[in-house]
Amino acid sequence: MANSKYEYVREFEENPTLLPNTFIVVRVDGRGFHKFANKHGFQKPNDRRALDLMNAAAEATMREISDISIAYGVSDEYSFVFDRATSLFDRRTSKILTTVVSTFTSYYVYHWPTFFSGEDQGLSPPLPSFDGRVVLYPSTKNIRDYLSWRQVDCHINNLYNTTFWTLVERGKLSNREAEERLKGTVSADKNEILFSQFGINYNNEPELFKKGSVLYRVVSESFPIHLIQRPDTISKTQAEKQRKLRQKATIQKEHVDIIQDAFWEANPYLLLDS
Amino acid sequence: MANSKYEYVREFEENPTLLPNTFIVVRVDGRGFHKFANKHGFQKPNDRRALDLMNAAAEATMREISDISIAYGVSDEYSFVFDRATSLFDRRTSKILTTVVSTFTSYYVYHWPTFFSGEDQGLSPPLPSFDGRVVLYPSTKNIRDYLSWRQVDCHINNLYNTTFWTLVERGKLSNREAEERLKGTVSADKNEILFSQFGINYNNEPELFKKGSVLYRVVSESFPIHLIQRPDTISKTQAEKQRKLRQKATIQKEHVDIIQDAFWEANPYLLLDS
């Protein structure tokens, strides 16, 4: 029995691909996580368990998809950056996007009990889920600016949220009053409120909260830098070998500044230029 | 602290949308499920637990995303069909695609222990994941032909696999011998092998295996048909009301023919025309 009568419907499928020689970012975001956080009693302004779970899911995703060079996470979002020369799935847009989103989701649900192990902390429908999008950046400057954008956002939001929840929880303000109090304030004002009113030095807050999380493959004996070359300049055999090296490489997790040059100068192979 | 210096990177984001007034299909497919099935000892040619799990994840997905009218699943794939008039997420491609894929994945992992509850059946990395794609169909005929294509595929594959594994498991042929034996055979030949050699009447095989699974919302008191109207012809308030009705509607699971007209004549509201 042939399927020819209906097979014409395949012609309606499109297979767009991502422009070669550009950095591919897949950013996943928690769907309705405000509500989800309340349901599971996430601590304000940061829940360490929730952040650790995000990081665990992201690390597993990088482990499974070895063309990801570096990832950056803050709150309920994570950005995965592919090597600009990757030929994964022939750079088909849907395939790359959905593989990242699905892998991340899978590990998030799977690792949930590791981080939320208490009684009454089990998941129940509606379950956590993530949407995702793909963005392309043509130059090293652009991709670094993208990551800087996310980390500045992390800083702005965390300083605001830290001050807001301190005013609410220790200052006994209502949510509305805290919002009013912060209206029009700049960073210096918030630092001042925290310090003079509550004796909190924002600089001493955990780096995880202030900087977010950076995951990247570490050059080591199992991932020797002199073997790292742009995938499109080497043979298929070499590329496969390189892929295996990447898979075995240690994935490092840090909470450091990725806006300044220092991090990138220490890890020059992460954003290899063309 | 403003974020303006880096915010220009947002201009690199694209937000393509799906052509209005077309049926949207999101098809999810298990990634590397051949290997995954072996790892977890799925029965050949069909593992009822695995299919039940697929159906459970699909039903939960339909429960959470109420604009899905009907879904069809076979093996490790599932197709979700949205109402052609849906305005979900303003029909943004990435949002619709990733939300379906992530929700499906989340429930698949969550429900795993329900269907694979035995010892040594727990999940372990690498975890199951799914890729997905979006396809648009402009007419009722096109979308019906799409679903027919998938169901014919189910039939062709299941007849082949049933005969193949019967030859291997009961006929004691090697995989290679069974492959050779089936080369060039048509449906009638396979039916004949099953019947004359093993006394199996293919028609008596489970409908779940032969027909796949159809999920759809049932018209009932909680989802009264006289209230169902094309979303784009009614007010926002009415649309919201209708969405809530859809959410409460019973989701029916059947293993029936969706190629012939009978099913569609019994459920005319599923593919409302424009």
Added chain:
Amino acid sequence: MANSKYEYVREFEENPTLLPNTFIVVRVDGRGFHKFANKHGFQKPNDRRALDLMNAAAEATMREISDISIAYGVSDEYSFVFDRATSLFDRRTSKILTTVVSTFTSYYVYHWPTFFSGEDQGLSPPLPSFDGRVVLYPSTKNIRDYLSWRQVDCHINNLYNTTFWTLVERGKLSNREAEERLKGTVSADKNEILFSQFGINYNNEPELFKKGSVLYRVVSESFPIHLIQRPDTISKTQAEKQRKLRQKATIQKEHVDIIQDAFWEANPYLLLDS
């Protein structure tokens, strides 16, 4: 001498195609025609020579591209509607779009002297040019609504412009005064101004100005209706034969209502459904 070293750049080319079984509209628009009209002394509010030239270019475009079923023009824009089943250029977006725009432009410049034959009426840089866009419509209702939208626009603009320029040229108002006079008026008000103040019955204005122009292939001995079938339901040979019939068909130009059903009932083959 091989070209292999550089040929990789072809991988950066994309070839998006237009969703099958949808009506394709290519709309061309004059670029900077306000200025261009002034340069060449187009009459206000309508210049018959300019409209005749648009129609001549459009007819030639339909003559060369036989998969266009119907076209509608008003002012310096023209919409070309392809048969929903067309497989021209395998429905490649850029090819269809640029071929229409270029063909139209070519004939516009070529035919210019036919309609602007006076001395000092010759073209000179900057020359006329047109941009274009492609839009898809999935249903017959949608494409008819598109054409209705353009014709309603024609009516609204022409009534406004006719009243405006009558106020200016015969009423001796300045442009600004005329604009003020018309602010907030509805159609009935404008009709009244024309009639009571200038004795003009708008209904007696030329149909070309009030209705725009419709071009379509006429069923006749050379284009017999019983031979017209959806291209995707017939053989390649039959399709080629049909294409030749279309090429030979008379192209009719009319200035009639295409909002009501009458026109479409008289020409049911123009928007063959799927």
Added chain:
Amino acid sequence: MANSKYEYVREFEENPTLLPNTFIVVRVDGRGFHKFANKHGFQKPNDRRALDLMNAAAEATMREISDISIAYGVSDEYSFVFDRATSLFDRRTSKILTTVVSTFTSYYVYHWPTFFSGEDQGLSPPLPSFDGRVVLYPSTKNIRDYLSWRQVDCHINNLYNTTFWTLVERGKLSNREAEERLKGTVSADKNEILFSQFGINYNNEPELFKKGSVLYRVVSESFPIHLIQRPDTISKTQAEKQRKLRQKATIQKEHVDIIQDAFWEANPYLLLDS
């Protein structure tokens, strides 16, 4: 009279834009120019009038669209390269593509009589037309490789065609015999045929034929290099000023090598990096 009832059809329009910070190439190609060349008696293998006309149309296109930095033409094709930072038409794909194609077509038809001025050389339907496509290149290396690809193609084709037509016209071979004679030959073989059999030194052939044509804006008093800056790093006023400088700049036409570095080192502002 409102147009609201039909205006919903605008939602079917898409406005895709081109990825920022990439070099935009619009390549136009003559449609059916083999036949067109025969109709108008183009000389083989190169018709100088036809090439001069292509160059005139391209130069006028660059004159009207000042964001084009450089253009390269060979045979009946022309590639226009935009500054990677251009914000022309907000980088809308269709607008950029069709504006180039239409402007080029307009000048091609307009200038035809300048180059084909003889009797019986006038245009007649079917008229010349051009299709076009957009391609993006993310790096300076990529765009240079693109231009190299086109120039290598020019060389390969011209050497072949020169030898082929010399064999036919002076060697009295039939087209088929000439084709057979050249099958499997490399460049050196063709040079040898030309030289030993016909006394032709290919190196002495006109540069226009061997190298194609490069058009670019010349740095001069009217386009001073110290004022040239990346459009996205300067204010709107400065950008507008810069645009005017570009418009006034002399456009230089050369038939030189653009594969080696010399040309680019002499004109470093043409492909400003990001």
